[in-house]
Amino acid sequence: MTQQNNQLGIMLMILTTFIFAMQDGLSRHLAGNYSVFMVVMIRYWFFAAFVIAIAVRKAGGVRAAAATQHPFLQSFRGLLLAFEICVMVTGFVLLGLVESHAVFVAYPLLVAALSGPILGETVGWRRWLAIGTGFVGVLIILKPGMGVFSPYALIPLLASLMFALYGLLTRYVARFDSSATSFFWTGVTGAVAMTAIGVWFWEPMSLPDWGWMIALCFTGAAGHYTLIKVYEVAEASAVQPFAYLQLVFASLVGIFVFGESIEANVAIGAAIVLAAGLFTFWRAHLAQKRASLL
Incomplete structure (x- = not known):
């Protein structure tokens, strides 16, 4: 992989995080006025159409994309991501973008902590120390035991745990299925599940909000497309740290669009979590490099 390709991948990752931050802002606006289940359902209809359109253009078509050795796990992954999105969007409405993302950014630490029992990977003491430090940062954000603590702050933490589990299961099924297959099952399973729930929460939407819904x-489709391109042109180790920029972009949307503010404890805690996450990623990258040399 050339440095030029990695530079392109970094630029695409920055664009991807910006797109996803815009998506989060749109989700917060719509879910503040309509049912979260309905908003996510419509979003998944478009997502499913997108992944099916991609599958049709590939060799073997939809049949090849749907072929999997683990249909139960692939279905569970799709359900997990759909419900994680519902939980996270609920957090956007109740807490705002800034605090929700400050807590959610802990998911790489949860991935590292759970990679041992789920994937059988070895986690050294340095990474365990980083994981513990990161969760100190989360506690600083949440401020448990203090009078201002809100139980709503646990919502993005639950979303973070769900997304970490989704990421670990994605890594596990990647041992058997292609990324195209996982992408297909994610979109289609999520659309089926959200339709089964969301139709019961249907309500009329104003014309301007239909415009925001289309946006x-x-x-969503653009973000997933650019993310696919990121990993096509660049090494994951070069681009993954830039995924944290979604916290920055989403916070800016929260501040300038929704009038949110950044409390001192949130800024300090998020900085600790970010530093711990980057260190954890760096140690995992070193371990992977050593294993490849053996």
């Missing part, structure tokens, strides 16, 4: 659907 939400397009940003």
